[in-house]
Amino acid sequence: MYLINGEWQASVPASDRGLQFGDGCFTTARILNGQVRFAEHHLARLQRDCQRLGIPAPAREILHTEMQQLAQQHDAGTLKVMITRGSGGRGYSPRGCDTPRRILSVSGVPPQYGQWRQDGIELVLSPVRLGCSPALAGVKHLNRLEQVLIRSHLEQLQAPEALVLDSDGMLVECCAANLFWRKQGVVYTPNLERAGVEGTMRRHILACLAAARWPVSEVREPPAALTGADEVVICNALMPIIPVKRIGQRQYTDRQLFDFLAPLCE
Known part of the structure; x- marks a missing residue:
């Protein structure tokens, strides 16, 4: 009902x-x-x-x-x-x-999130790209066929989450989460003016980082930008924040950003 x-x-x-x-x-x-x-x-x-x-x-x-x-x-x-x-x-x-x-x-609550927070997850690159549409970018509208296709591909691979690009090959988000990465003392997140969903937890995290005077940059970058990152995390309202342990051959073990944000996102 x-x-x-x-x-x-x-x-x-x-x-x-x-x-x-x-x-x-x-x-x-x-x-x-x-x-x-x-x-x-x-x-x-x-x-x-x-x-x-x-x-x-x-x-x-x-x-x-x-x-x-x-x-x-x-x-x-x-x-x-x-x-x-x-x-x-x-x-x-x-x-x-x-x-x-x-x-x-x-x-119900997705049962896997607790284990993901503890162990971290791997992201695989999705072959499904998001169309660039500034008129709808950021909006969590009811047209979610791109995400359905992304999730179908993940289920074929038995992978937990995807790294999703736009039609220009730039980082946007994950299938059901927003994306952040840290390189030294600066936190980066994809600019969502052309595609993607502006999640409530993403907004909360940006506010927390601003209050802590942690430098943040919203960028349009290709996935190669993550190769040089010290740490990657993903977030949504239900997770609420999860560390990424691997993307391709690149492993991430540092949890400085995750440890700072985790208690603020509960």
Whole structure:
């Protein structure tokens, strides 16, 4: 069952534009001890992404109440919140779509993340590249076919996560995580103005680094930039941060950045 516009339902109409066109956005939050971790970050992201897509954002207070209503029923879990443009319009036109649809659900916690945090993971280079689209870059919209293809390739290799490039061959992110690396005293992360998802944990980490006056640079770099890195980490709202131990033949053993960020991201 899903909490859809405040009512428990099992389905949405086939006319919903999220189903028809991927016309909407979503966020995935961590539930811990009956609370939504970094709830304000997720609410802000939904508001921001709705604005980017021209969808009237649900009232922040209503959405926050519904998120917490679901979270308080669980000690731990994954809360997914989707906002679609609703039903209406003809073809691609959004005209007449006056009632956005909010869809909330809870699922389990990915069991592998705890082991990954302890042991670190290996990244493999994905053959699937992200299309450059400045109009949608950063938005966690409902069109995620590129990620589906990336995950399908990972499952064929039985690999945990992928290093994902854009169509120009530049670093963007992982299949379901953002990417950071440290070279000496500077932290780098891909610039997301052309492709990728601006994750809530990425924003939190950037704020933590800024508060600590740790130099950070958002860059457009090829994967060769990671060869000279001292350390690589990946993050999302559920992980929340994981060290990378290997990319190709390059091994990483330093955890200075990870050790600094881990307690700040819980």
